Amino acid sequence: MSAKEVKKKKARQIWLNVLPDDLWVKVDKGVSIWEALEHTDVDIDGDCGGMGTCGKCKVKVVSEVYPPSAEDEDVLDQDEIDQGIRLACQTKINQDMVIYTGEEEEEEEFLKILTTSHVVQDLYIPLSGIDPLVDKRLVILPPDIQQDGLSDMDAIKQVLGPEYNYLKAPLSCLRKLTRNLKETAFHGTAILNQQWLLDWQSESKAGRGYGLVFDLGTSTVVGKLLSLNDGTEVGVTSCLNSQSRHGADVISRLQYIKDNAKGVARMHKLLVGDLNRLTSHLLKTAGLTKQDIFVAVAAGNTVMQHFLLNLTPIGIAEAPFSPVVTDGLINKAIDVGLKLPDTAILYTLPMKSGYVGGDLLSVVLTSGVAEQKDEIYLGLDLGTNGEIFLGSGKRLLTCSAAAGPALEGAKISSGMIAKAGAIENVSIDGDGNISYRIIGNIKPRGICGSGLVDLIAVLLHLGIIDDEGLIRPPDESKNKELASRLVKRGSIYDFRIASAKESGTGKAVYLTQNDVRALQLAKAAIAAGVETLINEMGITVKDIDRVYLAGALGNYVDPLSTIRIGLLPQVDVQIIKSLGNAASQGAAMVLLSKKYWYKTTQLADFIEHVELSSAPGFNDNFIDHMSFPNQNTW
Amino acid sequence: MSDYKALQEAVLKGDIKTALEQTQKAIDAKDVARDVLDNGLIPAMDEMGDRFAKGVAFVPQMLRAAKTMQECVKLLQPLFAEGDITSKGKVLIGTVKGDLHDIGKNLVAMMLEGAGFTIVDIGVDVSPDKFVEKVKETNPDIVGMSALLSTTMPAMPETIEALKTAGLRDNIKIMIGGAPVTEKYATQIEADSYASDAGSAVAKAKELLGIS
Numbered sequence: 001m002s003a004k005e006v007k008k009k010k011a012r013q014i015w016l017n018v019l020p021d022d023l024w025v026k027v028d029k030g031v032s033i034w035e036a037l038e039h040t041d042v043d044i045d046g047d048c049g050g051m052g053t054c055g056k057c058k059v060k061v062v063s064e065v066y067p068p069s070a071e072d073e074d075v076l077d078q079d080e081i082d083q084g085i086r087l088a089c090q091t092k093i094n095q096d097m098v099i100y101t102g103e104e105e106e107e108e109e110f111l112k113i114l115t116t117s118h119v120v121q122d123l124y125i126p127l128s129g130i131d132p133l134v135d136k137r138l139v140i141l142p143p144d145i146q147q148d149g150l151s152d153m154d155a156i157k158q159v160l161g162p163e164y165n166y167l168k169a170p171l172s173c174l175r176k177l178t179r180n181l182k183e184t185a186f187h188g189t190a191i192l193n194q195q196w197l198l199d200w201q202s203e204s205k206a207g208r209g210y211g212l213v214f215d216l217g218t219s220t221v222v223g224k225l226l227s228l229n230d231g232t233e234v235g236v237t238s239c240l241n242s243q244s245r246h247g248a249d250v251i252s253r254l255q256y257i258k259d260n261a262k263g264v265a266r267m268h269k270l271l272v273g274d275l276n277r278l279t280s281h282l283l284k285t286a287g288l289t290k291q292d293i294f295v296a297v298a299a300g301n302t303v304m305q306h307f308l309l310n311l312t313p314i315g316i317a318e319a320p321f322s323p324v325v326t327d328g329l330i331n332k333a334i335d336v337g338l339k340l341p342d343t344a345i346l347y348t349l350p351m352k353s354g355y356v357g358g359d360l361l362s363v364v365l366t367s368g369v370a371e372q373k374d375e376i377y378l379g380l381d382l383g384t385n386g387e388i389f390l391g392s393g394k395r396l397l398t399c400s401a402a403a404g405p406a407l408e409g410a411k412i413s414s415g416m417i418a419k420a421g422a423i424e425n426v427s428i429d430g431d432g433n434i435s436y437r438i439i440g441n442i443k444p445r446g447i448c449g450s451g452l453v454d455l456i457a458v459l460l461h462l463g464i465i466d467d468e469g470l471i472r473p474p475d476e477s478k479n480k481e482l483a484s485r486l487v488k489r490g491s492i493y494d495f496r497i498a499s500a501k502e503s504g505t506g507k508a509v510y511l512t513q514n515d516v517r518a519l520q521l522a523k524a525a526i527a528a529g530v531e532t533l534i535n536e537m538g539i540t541v542k543d544i545d546r547v548y549l550a551g552a553l554g555n556y557v558d559p560l561s562t563i564r565i566g567l568l569p570q571v572d573v574q575i576i577k578s579l580g581n582a583a584s585q586g587a588a589m590v591l592l593s594k595k596y597w598y599k600t601t602q603l604a605d606f607i608e609h610v611e612l613s614s615a616p617g618f619n620d621n622f623i624d625h626m627s628f629p630n631q632n633t634w
Numbered sequence: 635m636s637d638y639k640a641l642q643e644a645v646l647k648g649d650i651k652t653a654l655e656q657t658q659k660a661i662d663a664k665d666v667a668r669d670v671l672d673n674g675l676i677p678a679m680d681e682m683g684d685r686f687a688k689g690v691a692f693v694p695q696m697l698r699a700a701k702t703m704q705e706c707v708k709l710l711q712p713l714f715a716e717g718d719i720t721s722k723g724k725v726l727i728g729t730v731k732g733d734l735h736d737i738g739k740n741l742v743a744m745m746l747e748g749a750g751f752t753i754v755d756i757g758v759d760v761s762p763d764k765f766v767e768k769v770k771e772t773n774p775d776i777v778g779m780s781a782l783l784s785t786t787m788p789a790m791p792e793t794i795e796a797l798k799t800a801g802l803r804d805n806i807k808i809m810i811g812g813a814p815v816t817e818k819y820a821t822q823i824e825a826d827s828y829a830s831d832a833g834s835a836v837a838k839a840k841e842l843l844g845i846s
Contacts, residue, residue, distance in 0.1 A: 051784070053816065070818070255784040317785035318732025319759050469692050491688040513689050520692065613734035613758075622737060626694050 017098040018042055019062065027093055033059055034089035038245070042101055047410045049247030049256050050089035054411065057088040060100040066091065124231055124588045131593045132228040133347060134193045134294040136209050141186040152177050156190060156197065169197040170332075172342045176200075191294060191343060194330075198294070198343035210234065210292045211591045212282070212340075214275055215359070215584035216300025216308060217241060218250055218384050219408060219417060220552070221271070222584050223278030225286055228294065231592045235282045240417070242270040243307070248410040249384045250303045254317040268310040272337040275308075279339065293340050296333055299349040299587040301357035301385065302326070309336060309348065319613070321354035328358075328601055347597065349587065350604040353611075355400035360387040361600050361607075362586025363550045366579055369396060370603060375545040376537075378530065380568075381582070382407055382449075382553040386526040389607070390533040390544075396603075397536055399610040401529030406515075406522040407553055409448040414497070414509045421445030421504050423497070424556060426454035432462055432479050436497070443504030444497065447511070450556040455497070455511060456519055457561035460628055464495065467630045469520045471495055471513050489513075520626045523567040528621035529612055530569060536610055541569040550582035566629045638674030641706075645678035646685075648698025650705050657706045667713035675703050679748040683833030693741060696832065700744040721752040723843045725809075726768055727778035728760035730789035735782035738812060741832035742778060749836040762789070762796035769802050776807045776839055779825075784814040791823040807842040811835060 016025045016036050027036040034050045034057055048054035055075030065084045068076065072087055088099075137160065145155045153174075157167050169177070180188065180200040191199040209229060215222040218241060225235040246256040246267070257263030275298075283290060298308055302323050306313035309329065315322035328350035333340040340346075349358030360381060364370065369377040372392040381387040386401040409415035409422070416422050420440035428434050436451070438444050447455065459465040464482060466472055471493045474483035485496045492513040503509045534541065547568065549555065559576040562568040568576070579585070589596040612618050641660070644653035660670045682699045685691035725746050729739050736758045743753045754772045756764065769777060777797070781787045790810055797803045807826040810819075820828035827842050829835035 049784070051814070051816075053814075251783055251785060258785060258788075318783065318789075319734050468695055470690060491685075491690050517689065517692060619737055619740070623694055623697060626692060 014093060015096045016093055017096075019098065019100045021101070029094055030092055032089055033086075033091045033093060033097075033099060036093060037088065037101075043242070043245055044088055044101060046089065046245060047248035047252070047405065049252035052087060052090045054248075055087065058085050059088045059091075060085050061091065061097065062100050063096070063098040124226075124233075124585060125592050125596075127230060129593055129595070130229075130231050131595065132209075132211060132295065133297070133591060133594060133597060134191060134198070134209070134211070134228065134345060136228070136294075137190045137192060138203065139188060139190045141181070143186075152181055153197070156200075160190065160192075164192070164195065166195045167192075167197055168195055170343070173197055173199055193295070193345050198345070199341075208288075208292050209294055210286075210288060212279060212293060212296035213584050213587045213591055214278070214296060214298040214300075215362075215581060215587065216271065216298055216304035217359075217552075217583070218301065218304065219244060219248070219410075221274045221278065222581060223275065223282055224584055224588060225282040225288075226588055226591060228592070233588075234286045234288075237278050237281050237285075239274055239278060242274050243267050245270075248408075249405045250301065251317070253307075254303065254313065257312065257314060258317060264307070264310065264312045264314075267307045268337070271304070271307050276337075276339045290340055293344055295345045295347070295591065296338065296340065297347045297349070297587040297591040299358035299362045299583050301359055301387075302351045302354050303357075305348050305351060305358055313354075316354035323351065323354045326351040326353065326604065328597070328604075347590065349590065350601050352398060352604055352607060353400075353609045355385055356387060356398050356607075356609055358587075358600075359583040360389065360398060360400075361603055362584070362590075363387070363548075363579065363582040364389055364396070364398075364603055364607065365586040365589060365596060365600060366550075366582040367548045369393070369548075370599075370606065376539065376543055377546045377548060378533075378544045379548040379550065379579070380526065380530070380554060381550040382526065382557075383551050384408060384410075386529060388526070388529045388533060390530070390537055395537065396607045397533045397610055398607050399529050399533055399612050399615075401525040401612060403522040403525045404518070406518040407449045407453070407526075409446070409452060411518055412447065412452060412515045413512045414446040415452070415515075416446035416448055418448040418450070418552060418556065422448040423451035423455070423509075424448055425558065426451055426458050428458050428461065432482070434458060434462075434482075443502065444509055445504040446509060447497065449553040450558070452511075452515070452519060453553075453557050453565060453567065454561045456516060457558070457564035459495065459511075460564060465516060465628070467628045469516050469626070469628060471511075471516060519565070520628075523565055524622050524625035527566055527569070527625035528618055531621045531625070532612055532615045532618050533610060534569075535617065536615070541571060544569075544571055545575065547571055547576045548579045548582075549576065550579040552581075554578060555580060564629070566625060566627075570629070638670070638677075641670075641674045642678040642681070645675060645699050645702045645706070646682055648695060648702050650702045653702045653706050654709060657709050661709070661713065667710045668715070668718045670710055671707065671718075675706055676749065679703055679745070680836070683745055683749075683836050685833070687831050687833035693737070696741060697744065700748050703748050720750075722750040722840070722845055723775040724752045724754065724772065725776045725778055725839060726754045726756060726765075726772055726774035727780070728756040728765065728768075729758040729780045729782075730786055730793060731759055731761045732789055733781050733783055733786035734758045735780070735812075738782065738832070739778075739780040742780070742811065742829070742835045745832040745836050746839055749840075751839060762793040765793045766796050766800045766802065769797065769806060770800070774806060775843055776809055778809045778811070778835075780810070781812040781815060787812075787814055787819070790815075790819075790825070794823060794825065809835070809838060809842065 045056040052071035061084045068081050069090045071090045184202045189201045213224040222238040247253045303313040311324045329348045333344040333346040351357045363381050370393050379389045384405045386403040389398045422439045423436045425437035474486040477483040486493045494510045494512040498509040500508045555578045641656035686696050747753050809827040810825045811829045817828045827838045829838040
């Protein structure tokens with residue numbers, strides 16, 4: 001940026017009072033509300049990362065109001081401006097200020113994020129296959145072994161056998177070892193990870209051993225607690241990724257770390273904070289303590305895995321998109337900042353490239369595609385970046401399609417994540433009446449990704465939207481009720497989903513023409529990615545034997561709608577299957593069996609990455625897929 | 635002079651067959667090639683640019699229209715008299731360093747071409763040095779820069795700086811665009827103009843060169 005703000009040496013301190021939390025923040029004169037709240041617990045929405053374009057960081061200025069900025073006027077309506085509503089990122093604080101950051105949460109909002117996996121078996125892997133990343137071995141040291149002045153460690157090695165000839169132990173374990181051996185009367189449990197003795201515990205504890213799995217989503221972080229003995233899932237919980245305050249998508253967050261010297265450290269702290277909260281919630285609910293946790297496995301996109309380890313993913317911000325590391329790593333959990341015992345180990349999954357991360361490897365692992373010899377699988381993890389794989393155990397291609405956040409409801413005028421009040425499903429009856437299913441069964445507040453895909457499919461079906469994506473003028477519509485919902489804005493029309501009265505926010509909920517355009521671009525990126533892989537593989541759509549959908553959208557979206565809007569190619573709807581939260585499922589498989597840890601490493605080598613932006617024909621495919629398919633598949 | 639309504643409609647629809655038929659009809663009627671271009675094809679593309687800017691038309695439609703126009707121009711080519719095709723100006727266009735996106739840039743290039751500008755497209759991931767080198771080589775009136783990622787936007791001021799250092803800045807107008815780019819940003823980095831979409835890029839380019 002050329003215009004660097006010159007910071008005055010003695011900036012005057014002023015106070016910002018934030019309601020309804022009644023938080024008092026001391027700020028330097030001239031900073032924006034957004035900047036002032038950055039280091040507080042106050043969470044304000046913002047998809048664009050403070051650039052003044054998304055219009056989601058609205059706050060109400062209760063004290064003296066400044067005239068609106070140009071950005072305010074662009075994205076706020078006159079009513080809002082009159083009420084003192086301003087964009088936090090554009091409003092500078094020049095004197096003491098009182099703001100109101102929105103309604104008080106009446107109750108904890110229920111997040112509908114996919115936390116279960118739609119697998120047939122209850123267990124991630126069969127009991128017989130359980131061979132967790134951390135071994136607990138019952139060890140009985142015979143009394144005579146201690147003679148001849150043998151060291152404690154050598155005694156343990158002798159009993160464990162040649163497999164552990166090179167056993168080492170961290171100082172934290174060695175310092176307590178003699179005492180622990182005595183206390184357990186030399187009958188204890190050795191906690192082993194690779195060639196390391198992590199701890200020596202009493203025999204009675206042998207039955208207690210748990211591991212954690214983290215799915216580091218850009219919008220949502222999921223944590224699971226699993227028993228290492230039998231592989232059962234003891235608990236699952238999720239929360240919004242706290243980094244969201246610095247932008248809804250990976251690019252905005254990369255921008256943030258580019259602009260802020262301490263950006264990476266902050267992102268790391270926010271993410272680790274989320275993981276620690278999830279962990280303490282999981283432990284409390286299960287009645288366990290952190291001492292029961294031996295190992296954790298984390299999977300996410302490459303940027304998230306970098307943030308978790310406090311590595312800078314800045315290289316991914318621009319071509320050629322180079323990460324710091326793509327290897328699977330094994331670290332002490334406390335070194336990463338997780339509030340787990342000294343001995344607990346954190347595994348982070350291998351990655352393929354800057355935009356194909358451990359989450360996609362997790363999905364590939366879960367799908368079992370690499371074991372397929374004859375069948376060809378297509379897999380899609382639909383998020384801000386649509387990660388796609390295609391192939392079999394003979395050849396497997398992956399790519400990452402920059403779909404943007406539209407499919408997750410971000411950058412859509414009434415878009416929201418899948419929480420209470422979000423329209424998640426839209427259907428029509430024989431008479432063309434539209435009905436909505438709303439999470440929490442309350443008045444609609446907005447629309448989430450699956451609802452958006454459904455709604456556009458329905459409106460295409462009803463002819464309200466044409467094949468080119470235009471919302472048609474009402475005089476071209478036969479259905480009077482629907483026609484009355486079309487609102488003219490300049491030369492274009494918006495579709496009113498719910499009037500101010502019908503909505504849960506007191507403001508009308510629209511599907512705007514621009515929303516349709518945003519969805520067209522998003523689905524075109526995914527569809528063009530799929531087509532590019534199909535061409536690269538030298539097959540046709542007919543050769544695809546199975547389609548797996550993963551990710552939150554992938555699991556709630558109606559497969560028919562995805563075909564109707566052209567997000568998926570024209571396959572038989574019967575072959576489309578949901579994989580559940582495959583990112584955390586793959587990570588769970590790794591946690592429970594060393595075999596899968598090695599497998600992910602092999603997979604990272606085996607799969608071929610196709611860089612779409614330089615793939616021949618991608619641009620033409622992309623443009624072709626912006627229109628909607630005209631054949632009616634319903 | 636004939637009425638070019640049918641031709642214009644065909645261009646707007648991207649109906650190459652009908653557009654070519656209509657062009658041929660005009661040729662058979664001994665219309666002046668230059669009139670077919672100025673009163674038939676170019677107004678159709680202007681209309682498409684306007685529809686695109688308003689959100690009524692979308693990328694594929696605009697591309698089809700541009701392709702249709704190109705085909706018609708090919709048909710007219712042998713009939714142009716010397717001096718008929720005068721370029722409105724030369725535009726050097728590229729996506730900045732670190733950014734591989736070129737759809738938006740290509741659209742702008744096509745629209746400008748359709749409106750009568752000469753285009754030098756230097757591709758994607760273009761370093762400031764390459765911009766400088768190409769400006770020296772081709773001597774354009776306008777330099778257009780595109781960035782789709784907020785993370786690659788800073789390459790725009792870097793490129794402007796490089797053009798200044800090379801002493802080329804005063805000879806050219808700089809125009810920028812791309813999803814994260816704003817009017818404000820253009821002012822901040824001292825670009826001469828910002829266009830929010832391919833349709834308005836034409837109007838902005840004309841404005842920069844003082845032509846209507």
